Amino acid sequence: MSLDERYRFENFVVGAANKLAVAAANAVAHAPGAAYNPLFIYSGSGLGKTHLLIATGQLAHQVMPELTIYYATLDEFVEQLHGAIAAGRSDAFRQHFDTIDMLLLDDVQFLAGHRETQSEMLRLFNALQRTGRQIVLTSDRAPAEISDLDERLITRFSGGLIVDIGPPDYETRVAILRRKCEERGAEFEQGVVEEVARLGFSNVRELQGALNRLVACATLGQQRVTRGNVRALLGERLDASKTLTPAVSGAVGDEFSSFLHELADAVGDTIAPWRARLGEAITEWQQLGYRVDRLERALEHTDDPGVAELLAAFERDVDRLRRLSAEAASLDGAVVDGDLLRDPDRVDEAEALVARVVTGAGPLPAPRPELSHAAFEAGPSNQLAVHASGEVVEEPGRKYNPLYVHGPAGVGKTHLLHAIGGELVNASGGAMRVACLGAHQFVDELIAALQEGAIERWRARYRDVDALLLDDVQQCAGTERAQEELFHLFNNLYADGKQIVVAGDRPPRALDGIDERLRSRFGGGLVVEIRPPDRELRARLFARALADGDAAADPELVEYLAARPATSVTELLATVSRLRQAATISDAAITPAFARAELEGTTLAAAPTLARGAVGIDAFFLDREKVVWEWPDLSGLASEELR
């Protein structure tokens, strides 16, 4: 992919006419395939379609560097297709598109009449959409208006979001011209840029052409460019009837509008340049809904209060408010509707408010303290996993990211995940935001969020974590949206250098029902296996489980038990629980003989057997990993159900 780096969101001037298109493109860049697919942008020539299209690709690549992005104009696409067909390599051409994650196609209106290309496009479209890959298209007209376009393509083009870009308004034209001047290092005296903006240029290319002409005049020293001679310098390019004024852009060419235009010059001469600049900024920010008290106070100064610095500081504060709004919007839309996030003079209060909202959004699923690092026994069968987890705790997000732990049920994967989570929290002094949860919970929360219409909040909650520890990932198999969300969450966290630890019952490659894009990502860091506990580990686990306070377990008993085969830690702990139960019922100590009798059935007494039956010893219920020991207060939930 080679995208023109000049086209970025940062240098795209946003105004009322393109606001929606920019927002949609931005959303697509951050979540390809999830937000609007396809995104269809259309507008007249020279209004920024290509800029926006390429900027989308640039930003998506910035957010997810691993994305393969394909950009071409329709002409180039057709040329490549024809070339491939001529060379007998049409299959290779198609296969090439199997490797891309985002298709950016410019000027699709030229599909009109190309029947064969339309068929190929339809096939490509289906292939990309089926696998959730993003498509962004631009055109000079809406899909339905592209003549001779296959009905199926019209339907597909219209299936995501269609947005148009209108001609820039006066304020946007001024902003564009100022931006272009900055880019070119051109400086004009006060009022020149505004004068150009008042002329009837309805698209950005014409505006830029006009500016280029003025720059050329100024550079060549032919003539000093002033507000008064702008029209003369651009004379042959102008159509007087197209002249616009800020106040009556619709009523052109009549007496009143030309009167207004002339008067605007007189007002411009009356108002000191710094006041005019401040006044325009005030109008602009007010239109965007921000409070401008600070700027209005500055207007009352007798001399220039340092407008450039003042406006820069104001803009910085507005940027902070925008970031806070975005953060708050994902949690509580009502906060965004309030005045506080629109008042640059109260940024500190806004920050405090958003912090309260974030705090109130509910705690993340935290690592369980009882599954601590200290309580985790290491042995040859899990030492690689333990070592890797130590490295993860030491350098989260940097050394092994993601860390994928796999092994059969009950070997301690869950414990290890929680232990890593606990250590991360402890090592950061509680500062790290660690989410530790099972895939089942992940899916349940997502469904609940979808039901409540709180998907943004749910996303924001997890995208804000410093470490994500996801257990039993195989349980995501067969889900669609959950995998999609996990994919984007993964990409976001990974791109931000946040640690990801995933546990599953099999290696990533063997995760049936999980998207390849996820499997490949899981396997992209370090994959470690935890095997069933070996004898050494079994001995340690028995010794720990049978220790009674400070009194160490009987070595002979430990030796006997460790020698018995066990496929998991869970099974091993169940054995200890069973012995403890039996010993309690028999009122006897757990000795090697007792254990042998109990486990091998040599001296089973009737009463204990009945008692065991009565209490129903089931290994599952004796497993601290699998049983919920601390129930949350359910009274609220119960009353909710009753209502």
Next chain:
Amino acid sequence: MWAAVLRHPQPDPAVSLVNYATREITCKIVYYGPGRSGKTTNLHYIYQRVPDARRGNMVSLATQTDRTLFFDFLPLDLGSISGFTTRLQLYTVPGQVYYHTTRKLVLQGADGVVFVADSQARQLEENIESMQDLHANLAEQGVDVRGIPLVIQYNKRDLPSDLILDVAELDDALNFREVPSFAADALHGTGVFETLRGISEFVLKRLSANAPATEVAAR
């Protein structure tokens, strides 16, 4: 009822030409001149050419014979220019001699005056009297006639040439201060907006040339 209406559009002496706090520029322009010279016609023409959204209700108190009894008032909202909400308040005075008090009242606080003269030769005397009346009223209000923006409109230029005086003759009689003058036919619109533009620019230029911002704001 007239008294009530009179109070509503009455000029507010506290209104500033440029109010930096509210980012407003408000110019009060008074169309002055003898009775039947075409002052109200000027305002009507402007009213008809201004988009609905830009104009307020024109208040016009006229007798049954279409003579202005008290005055006309036409507020124009020109929108945001250089970040300043710009408004023009256009007034006419009743030209008839016996409405002297109303003329003085309307003239109060004017930022600029358009003197609408009737180009007919037989109206020359009325024109001169009205100009003298203007000077006297301004002087009474402590306004130096040489300082206030003033333009002259020679109206009714569409009448047969044997009925009207040349612009040069009218200038000789009325424009001894050599202020900008405009030939007009207010009934058909010729010169109406040129006159309005002339006085508006004059008012704004005077402001920028002579009045420091603070003084203007505090006026």
